[in-house]
Amino acid sequence: MSTSFDRSADDVGNILALEHLNVQVPDQLKATLFYVVGLGLTRDPYMMVGPDSMWVNAGRNQFHLLTRTQQVVNGRTGIVVGDLDALQRRLEFVQPQLAGTAFSFERKDGALHLRCPWGNHFICHAPGASFGRMTLGLPYVEVDVAPGAAAAIARFYREIVGARTRMLDDAGNAVAAVQCGTDQQIRYRETAGPIGPYDGWHIQIYVGDFTGVHRSLEARGLVAEESNTHQYRFTDIVDLDDGRKLATVEHEVRSVLHPMFGRPLVNRNPAQSVGAYTLGSDAWVQGGTPIRLGAKKVAVMPT
Numbered sequence: 441m442s443t444s445f446d447r448s449a450d451d452v453g454n455i456l457a458l459e460h461l462n463v464q465v466p467d468q469l470k471a472t473l474f475y476v477v478g479l480g481l482t483r484d485p486y487m488m489v490g491p492d493s494m495w496v497n498a499g500r501n502q503f504h505l506l507t508r509t510q511q512v513v514n515g516r517t518g519i520v521v522g523d524l525d526a527l528q529r530r531l532e533f534v535q536p537q538l539a540g541t542a543f544s545f546e547r548k549d550g551a552l553h554l555r556c557p558w559g560n561h562f563i564c565h566a567p568g569a570s571f572g573r574m575t576l577g578l579p580y581v582e583v584d585v586a587p588g589a590a591a592a593i594a595r596f597y598r599e600i601v602g603a604r605t606r607m608l609d610d611a612g613n614a615v616a617a618v619q620c621g622t623d624q625q626i627r628y629r630e631t632a633g634p635i636g637p638y639d640g641w642h643i644q645i646y647v648g649d650f651t652g653v654h655r656s657l658e659a660r661g662l663v664a665e666e667s668n669t670h671q672y673r674f675t676d677i678v679d680l681d682d683g684r685k686l687a688t689v690e691h692e693v694r695s696v697l698h699p700m701f702g703r704p705l706v707n708r709n710p711a712q713s714v715g716a717y718t719l720g721s722d723a724w725v726q727g728g729t730p731i732r733l734g735a736k737k738v739a740v741m742p743t
C-alpha cells in the first residue's frame with residue numbers, strides 16, 4: 441500500500457476523559473438557580489438527590505456540588521453551550537434572585553464570562569471547531585500558575601500520567617494543555633498576576649493505564665488517597681528534577697472498570713417552557729440531531 445496516514449493524529453494519550461469538577465457550595469437553592477435555571481444544565485435525577493449534595497449534568501460531564509464551605513477554582517472553567525443568547529436571557533432571569541452574591545456575567549470576546557454566586561469563573565462558549573464534537577460539556581479546567589512553571593507541569597503529565605500535552609502561547613502567557621480524551625483539556629496558565637489559593641476543589645479523570653500512573657506516583661510518594669479498587673487520588677504536581685511543587689490540584693483518578701465509567705447522563709433542553717412548549721423536545725440531543733414528529737420538523741436542542 442502506498443497510502444500513508446498520520447496515525448498519531450488519533451492518539452489521545454492516557455487520560456480518556458475529564459468527567460467531573462467538584463466545587464463545594466454553601467447553599468443549594470442558589471446553586472440550583474445558577475447551575476440549573478441559569479446555565480440551563482440538568483440535575484442528575486438518579487444520584488445525590490437530597491439537600492446534602494447535587495450533581496449537575498453538562499453533556500457527558502458533571503459538576504459535583506457538595507453542601508459545605510464554598511470552594512473556588514483558582515483559574516477558570518470552560519463550558520460549551522448551544523446558544524449564548526438564550527443563556528444570557530436565562531442569566532438575566534436569575535439575576536435578581538442572586539443579588540448580593542458574587543454572581544455576574546459579561547459578554548466578551550465572543551464568549552459569556554460568568555461568576556457563580558461564590559465567585560467561580562466560567563467561560564461559556566458556543567460549539568465550534570475548537571471544541572471538536574462537544575456541543576454541551578466542560579472542554580477545559582484552567583489553573584493559574586507562576587511564570588516558568590507550565591513546561592515542567594506538562595512534563596509531569598507526560599512522564600507520570602502518560603498524557604499528551606501541548607505548550608500554547610496565549611497573548612504572551614505560556615499555557616500547558618493536557619489532553620483528556622477527544623475534546624477536553626486540563627490547562628495550566630502562567631500569570632504574573634496574583635494566584636488565588638487552592639481550597640480543595642477537585643477534578644476526576646479516567647485513565648487507561650491505571651496501574652502505570654499509580655506506580656509512577658507511588659515511586660515519588662505522591663499518592664494522596666487509596667480510595668478503592670478502581671480509584672486513587674493525587675494532588676501535587678511537582679518538578680521531576682527537584683521535587684519542587686508546581687501546582688496543587690486534587691485529581692480523582694479512576695480506571696475504566698469503575699462502575700460509573702461511561703454512565704449515561706440525562707440532559708434536558710432548557711428552551712422548553714410552559715409558554716413555549718414543544719412536544720417531543722424535552723431532551724437535549726447529542727450533536728443536535730433533528731427530531732421529527734410525524735411530518736413536523738421540531739426545533740432541536742437550543743441549549
Ligand SMILES: [Fe+2]
Nearest residue numbers: 462504644692
Ligand atoms: Fe469527585
